[in-house]
Amino acid sequence: MEPSSLSRSNKRKRDDASASHTKIRRVKSEVEAAGPTECLHHPPRISAPASHLQQPVTLDGLMELLHYAALGKSSGVQQPSWCRLHHQRRIEGVNVVVLEGLTQSHFYKHFLNMQHLRTNYTTRLPLNKFLAAALIWHPVIRRFGKERKGLTAYTLTQEDMIKKHFPVRGMPGFEDFSSTDADGSVSDNSPLYGLDCEMCLTEKGIELARVSLVDSSGKCLLDELVKPPNRVINYLTRFSGITAAMLQPITATLRDVQAKLRMLLPPDAVLVGHSLENDLRALKLIHPHVIDVSLLYRRELGHKFKLKVLAETVLDRHIQTDEREGHHPTEDAVAALELAQYFIKTGPRRVVELHLQDLWGGSPSAGDNAASEPAESTRFADVLQRSGQSVAFIGKRADVTLDLSNQQWHNSDKEVLGCFQRRTKCPSFSVLQFSSFSDHLKNSFLDQGECYRSLGEHLKPMCVVFAGPFPGGFSEADVRRLFRCCGAVQSIRMLHTTQRIHAEVEFSLLEGAALAMKTLNGLNVCGHQITVQRPVHKSTLDLDLTLAALMEDALNVNQLYAVRVKPTVDYIPIPANAKEHTADFKCSLAAGNKIYHDKANGSAKEVYHSELSDTGTQAVLQTGTRRHNPSASKLSEEQLNEAFGHFGLVERILLPVKPSGRRVRHARIKFQSSEAVQAALSSSEELRRQRYLICPALTPCHLRSWGATITPMSSVDSEKEAALKMDWNLIDNAKDWKMGHVMRKLDCRLRKLFKSLPDCTLSVVLLPGHVSSHGCFSGLCFMEVKRGSS
Numbered sequence: 001m002e003p004s005s006l007s008r009s010n011k012r013k014r015d016d017a018s019a020s021h022t023k024i025r026r027v028k029s030e031v032e033a034a035g036p037t038e039c040l041h042h043p044p045r046i047s048a049p050a051s052h053l054q055q056p057v058t059l060d061g062l063m064e065l066l067h068y069a070a071l072g073k074s075s076g077v078q079q080p081s082w083c084r085l086h087h088q089r090r091i092e093g094v095n096v097v098v099l100e101g102l103t104q105s106h107f108y109k110h111f112l113n114m115q116h117l118r119t120n121y122t123t124r125l126p127l128n129k130f131l132a133a134a135l136i137w138h139p140v141i142r143r144f145g146k147e148r149k150g151l152t153a154y155t156l157t158q159e160d161m162i163k164k165h166f167p168v169r170g171m172p173g174f175e176d177f178s179s180t181d182a183d184g185s186v187s188d189n190s191p192l193y194g195l196d197c198e199m200c201l202t203e204k205g206i207e208l209a210r211v212s213l214v215d216s217s218g219k220c221l222l223d224e225l226v227k228p229p230n231r232v233i234n235y236l237t238r239f240s241g242i243t244a245a246m247l248q249p250i251t252a253t254l255r256d257v258q259a260k261l262r263m264l265l266p267p268d269a270v271l272v273g274h275s276l277e278n279d280l281r282a283l284k285l286i287h288p289h290v291i292d293v294s295l296l297y298r299r300e301l302g303h304k305f306k307l308k309v310l311a312e313t314v315l316d317r318h319i320q321t322d323e324r325e326g327h328h329p330t331e332d333a334v335a336a337l338e339l340a341q342y343f344i345k346t347g348p349r350r351v352v353e354l355h356l357q358d359l360w361g362g363s364p365s366a367g368d369n370a371a372s373e374p375a376e377s378t379r380f381a382d383v384l385q386r387s388g389q390s391v392a393f394i395g396k397r398a399d400v401t402l403d404l405s406n407q408q409w410h411n412s413d414k415e416v417l418g419c420f421q422r423r424t425k426c427p428s429f430s431v432l433q434f435s436s437f438s439d440h441l442k443n444s445f446l447d448q449g450e451c452y453r454s455l456g457e458h459l460k461p462m463c464v465v466f467a468g469p470f471p472g473g474f475s476e477a478d479v480r481r482l483f484r485c486c487g488a489v490q491s492i493r494m495l496h497t498t499q500r501i502h503a504e505v506e507f508s509l510l511e512g513a514a515l516a517m518k519t520l521n522g523l524n525v526c527g528h529q530i531t532v533q534r535p536v537h538k539s540t541l542d543l544d545l546t547l548a549a550l551m552e553d554a555l556n557v558n559q560l561y562a563v564r565v566k567p568t569v570d571y572i573p574i575p576a577n578a579k580e581h582t583a584d585f586k587c588s589l590a591a592g593n594k595i596y597h598d599k600a601n602g603s604a605k606e607v608y609h610s611e612l613s614d615t616g617t618q619a620v621l622q623t624g625t626r627r628h629n630p631s632a633s634k635l636s637e638e639q640l641n642e643a644f645g646h647f648g649l650v651e652r653i654l655l656p657v658k659p660s661g662r663r664v665r666h667a668r669i670k671f672q673s674s675e676a677v678q679a680a681l682s683s684s685e686e687l688r689r690q691r692y693l694i695c696p697a698l699t700p701c702h703l704r705s706w707g708a709t710i711t712p713m714s715s716v717d718s719e720k721e722a723a724l725k726m727d728w729n730l731i732d733n734a735k736d737w738k739m740g741h742v743m744r745k746l747d748c749r750l751r752k753l754f755k756s757l758p759d760c761t762l763s764v765v766l767l768p769g770h771v772s773s774h775g776c777f778s779g780l781c782f783m784e785v786k787r788g789s790s
Contacts, residue, residue: 044087044760044785046123050654052082053701056126057781059142062764065783067300069094069762070384070429083123083783085762091785092760096431097750098395101438102767104780109459110743111546116751117765120784122554126702127769127779138352138360139298148347150188154291154340155270164295166277167286178258179286183267186289190268192216194337196329197279198240202230208282209235209242211257212329213264214337220330221264225250226257241326258285272340274307274332293339297351297359300383305359311335313358314342314351384429394419395433412436417749421756434749440742460506461537462546463490463706465516468502471526479503485565486519486693487512487666490705504535508705510547510698511561511666519693550698558651558674559697560681562644563666564635635667643690644669647683648676654701668697702780759788 064080071077072088079085104126107114144153158168167174198210207230213222225242227250235242261283265271270289273279280287294304297314308320319335320327343351352360384391394408394416410416413436420432467479476492483489488508495502507513513534521532534540550556637653644650654668671677677696680687684694699706754763762785769779 042087042090043787044085044090044762046083046085046762046783046785048083048123048125050652053125053654054656054704055082056128056778057082058128062781063142066094066096066429066764070389071387075383075387083125090760091762092758093426094429094762094764095426095753095757096764096766097753098431098433098766098768099437099746100433100435100768101441102779103769104767104778105459106437106743107767107780110740112542112549113740113743114747116747116754117782118549118553120751120754121763121765121782123783124555124700124702125781125783127766127781138356139300140296140348140352143298144296144348146347146349148350149344151190151192151270151291151340151344152186152188154296154344155186156290156292156295158288160295161277161288161290164277164292165281166290167280167284169286169288174286177284177286178255178262180262180265180269181267182265182269182288184288186268186270190270190289191266192270192272192291192337192340193221193265194218194333194335195271195273195276195279196327196333196336197282198242198327198329199278199282200228200232200236200240200242201234202228202232204230206282208254208257209240209247210329211261211279211283212333213261214330214333216337216341218334218337222257222260223330224252224257224260226252226254229253237326239326241328254284258283261285272337274310274336274339275304291340293336293343296340296343299360307332307335309359310339313355314339389428390425392423392427392430393433394430396435413746413749417753420753426756426758426761432753434746436746437742440739459706461535461540462543463507463510463513464535465505465507465513465532466495466502466535467505467516467520467530467532468495469500469528470503470530471528472501474501474525476503479505482525483507483512483516483520485563486515487561487563488664488705509561509666510550510706511563511695514547514695514698515561515563515693518695547698550700551696553700555700555702556697558671558677559701560644560669560671560677560694561666561697561699562640562669562687562692562694565691565693635665640667640669643687643692644680647671647679648673650676656704668701754786757786759786761786 061080061082065083067077068079069085069088069091111118161168162171167177169179194214196212197208199206200209207228208226209228210225214220225247227247235244237243270291271287272291274294276290276292297305297310311317311319315338319331396409408419410419413434416432416434476494479492480489483505490506490508493504495504516532523530635655640653641650649672650669651672652670656664680694687694757763765782767780
């Protein structure tokens with residue numbers, strides 16, 4: 001090819017490349033002009049790791065998420081550890097809805113009515129009681145509540161001390177620290193001691209130079225200079241007040257001061273200070289009972305008030321003034337002590353009411369100079385507004401730490417929703433309070449506690465099966481051993497008639513009852529063919545619809561429940577002529593050994609199932625002892641992957657753990673596709689031969705058990721219980737219909753609200769839970785990031 005031809009060819013290539021780049025830039029500009037929500041290849045989303053699915057969301061955890069979603073890492077806020085908010089910078093806003101009076105029991109009782117809430121929110125976690133109501137309160141109220149309490153309510157727990165970097169016995173880094181003679185007998189009458197230290201900088205780091213200790217009356221018990229063991233580089237005189245001349249004649253060492261403190265402090269002493277962890281680290285001293293005033297008068301986002309600011313605002317006392325060079329530890333110890341005494345005596349609510357504007361409203365000085373400009377408020381709402389984000393609270397009148405101009409009070413959910421939808425621009429951060437359900441309970445003439453209590457009566461039958469007839473002599477233990485192959489058994493009630501024996505079996509999970517119906521119904525036990533059936537109860541009339549909806553629930557989709565049957569199933573009593581009935585024993589279970597017990601001679605007999613056929617089980621009886629292999633039924637991820645991996649890609653395996661730390665015999669297996677689930681279900685017979693019983697997942701994974709929606713707190717005598725049930729049944733039909741109507745309207749309003757939110761908005765719906773004398777009813781937290789198609 002001639003050079004001129006090559007030149008023309010290269011030129012065309014350069015022109016084509018230039019045109020291509022120009023087109024790319026033009027397309028990119030058009031995409032950017034189209035708006036952020038139309039071009040997100042990686043839209044924001046929220047998820048929770050498997051290890052946190054059954055752990056209740058705490059108030060601090062929820063606030064961490066809301067802070068991170070609204071402010072992000074650019075404001076110094078870290079990603080919460082209990083969930084993951086992906087692509088936070090693309091979040092357009094945060095909307096929180098509080099559904100007053102609702103519990104997770106209400107949600108599952110009215111599961112079919114809550115179509116929007118159960119289908120459009122893919123993340124659902126248990127919620128600590130009263131968390132949502134505390135959301136709109138002050139950070140001090142959120143931590144300590146409103147009521148006045150004794151000093152023990154304000155001492156730091158060991159967990160708090162570890163988190164705040166206090167010296168704690170047994171923790172790494174504190175092996176050479178000395179311990180006081182403190183014991184665990186702290187009470188509300190224990191003495192308070194104020195403590196403060198001053199430090200200087202040595203070649204080894206920060207070391208103690210002066211320590212002061214005062215008793216509960218403010219009397220100074222110790223004020224002593226300490227000679228650092230290493231060469232001093234900087235005396236930090238501006239802060240410590242320590243000079244070289246002051247330390248020159250000093251011979252007292254750190255060990256001397258530690259010994260004096262151990263002698264002065266009684267076993268139940270409670271040390272009080274400001275950022276006390278720094279003082280104890282400098283003293284190389286471990287003391288388990290402390291109150292930190294910087295954590296009493298707490299602020300949002302982990303910020304702290306300086307001791308000088310607290311003393312001036314709360315005690316009307318000037319400390320650390322310009323007239324004196326450096327701080328005086330005795331003065332600071334007294335100020336910290338009196339701040340703690342004032343807080344304990346006054347109570348959290350009154351402290352907040354008296355000093356809300358001066359402390360948390362941004363008016364006090366936060367610098368060393370009292371005449372300096374007021375510090376910026378670190379209240380969450382104020383931080384949002386300073387960053388250019390709008391904030392709004394819409395609901396009933398409440399104790400909200402927010403300017404009145406950003407609050408709108410309404411008496412009905414309809415007004416709340418209408419007010420939000422009429423806004424020309426959606427607030428960056430909004431909290432809406434829906435109270436129609438709570439108002440409905442208050443207006444009903446039945447006791448509210450009984451309304452909550454009735455939920456257990458409605459939900460319990462969903463996990464219950466009736467089984468029988470069983471042969472004579474069949475005990476509760478025998479029923480448990482037979483039915484636990486389907487899952488954990490919660491309770492058993494034996495039902496004796498004049499002729500036969502039946503049993504009511506309640507499982508911990510919905511899947512246990514479903515497997516019992518599928519696996520044990522028609523089983524021939526000692527010549528008695530047992531029937532396993534659901535109870536006939538009002539709550540079970542629509543059970544098939546509820547179970548179908550739960551199977552399609554976002555938390556259960558593409559998931560299987562699998563339980564591993566022990567190779568040795570426990571004792572089942574049989575009559576003396578058991579050998580005559582051997583051929584009649586039809587086993588619905590997979591390969592493995594069953595042990596039968598002959599009560600005539602007290603010997604144990606093992607049945608080895610050599611063959612499973614349509615005509616029955618061929619078996620040989622022989623006398624022997626019970627064999628038990630603890631590891632035979634123990635599940636592991638490796639075993640489950642090997643057994644189920646060939647059906648399709650396994651995304652996640654959840655192996656529940658008992659409170660004791662032991663794993664249970666069932667697991668949840670999440671596949672990537674529904675085809676894999678169907679393939680596994682169609683191979684149930686093959687899996688049964690491997691001792692696996694399976695069914696579609698039904699119980700939402702955030703529940704340890706179906707009965708976890710309610711925890712009874714006190715018993716009710718049988719006569720009162722029967723009367724309460726009778727009262728409830730008299731009005732149940734009408735009230736239940738009205739309750740369902742209220743829940744449908746509530747779900748409809750939530751759907752309309754969700755639809756009105758801008759795309760890429762984090763939506764959080766909170767069911768606060770309820771505590772009464774009848775039980776502790778857990779709450780629920782729903783989370784979802786709205787997408788364009790929502």
